[in-house]
Amino acid sequence: MSAEGERRPVTLPRLAEMKAAGEPMVMVTAYDYPSARVAEEAGVDIVLVGDTAAMVVLGYPGTEPVSMDEMVMLGRAVRRGAKTPLMVGDMPMGSYEASNELAIHNAQRLVKETGCQVVKLEAGGTSVERARAIVRSGIPVMGHVGLTPQTATALGGYKTQGKTAEGAIRLCEEALALQSVGCFAIVFEAIPAAITEAIVERLEVPTIGIGAGPATAGQVLVYHDLLGITTGRVPKFVKRYAEVGEAMRAGVAQFAAEVRSGHFPEPDQVYGVEPAELSEFRRYLDQESLSSPGAWDWEPLS
Ligand code: KIV
Numbered sequence: 503m504s505a506e507g508e509r510r511p512v513t514l515p516r517l518a519e520m521k522a523a524g525e526p527m528v529m530v531t532a533y534d535y536p537s538a539r540v541a542e543e544a545g546v547d548i549v550l551v552g553d554t555a556a557m558v559v560l561g562y563p564g565t566e567p568v569s570m571d572e573m574v575m576l577g578r579a580v581r582r583g584a585k586t587p588l589m590v591g592d593m594p595m596g597s598y599e600a601s602n603e604l605a606i607h608n609a610q611r612l613v614k615e616t617g618c619q620v621v622k623l624e625a626g627g628t629s630v631e632r633a634r635a636i637v638r639s640g641i642p643v644m645g646h647v648g649l650t651p652q653t654a655t656a657l658g659g660y661k662t663q664g665k666t667a668e669g670a671i672r673l674c675e676e677a678l679a680l681q682s683v684g685c686f687a688i689v690f691e692a693i694p695a696a697i698t699e700a701i702v703e704r705l706e707v708p709t710i711g712i713g714a715g716p717a718t719a720g721q722v723l724v725y726h727d728l729l730g731i732t733t734g735r736v737p738k739f740v741k742r743y744a745e746v747g748e749a750m751r752a753g754v755a756q757f758a759a760e761v762r763s764g765h766f767p768e769p770d771q772v773y774g775v776e777p778a779e780l781s782e783f784r785r786y787l788d789q790e791s792l793s794s795p796g797a798w799d800w801e802p803l804s
Contacts, residue, residue: 512588521708527720538583551577553592558726565651577616591618595652602635609636624650634683645680649692664697690714713739
């Protein structure tokens, strides 16, 4: 029986229970129906329709360009594939910063149009205020501190955060502020393990780490990174659990080679027809009227 058959949907009280019991939470990103099915069948606790979709599935150079419409389309596919994990919809850049009204409107869009139960937004600028507004509107919010890709330029690039005492204090204050406005959990990204450990001890809400060491209540990785689908350099915190990209490239290359050499399709991949039906069809084709040029010209019925 699949993990789905045995599992009940993961709820916010269940996450709080897991944190209290010291049971590690597993979160993975998903961006379409097949990745959501994999997450479901592997029994993960949380799926994040992350704005990393911008890079790993849409081919943008960063997360900044992805739109609400694109996130909604991806989220709807994920919902069709994942039934039991808690589903988090990531709010893309530009969907929440300008006003509380905009933030609530777009958080509601994600929930109503994709079926995610909660949303995530990145820390920085107006985020604490926006998180408070969304929480007050009735939608649970996951915060995100440390390396926040939407504002990576302002942070000096894709760099580890909280490496200085001053930076660590800022991170700690941001995490406490997000907790105080009601965030039910916080992602910690690219932060030295000892800094994470010191901050999470002071937090009550669960934390999910990505490049933040082992002290967080859970861990998240980007689907394409952990499965080895991503090409090129990946961050230090990525561990590859499979080389799916290599297998995909080898499979497509072999298909191309077999088509070119005439080895595909083989008898196993072709449909047969009853010999009598084939003979009758051939007799029809062999009629004088059909074998002459122009016989296939279509003429309207008069
Ligand atoms: O968008 C995303 O995938 C994320 C994870 C890296 C946590 O925010």
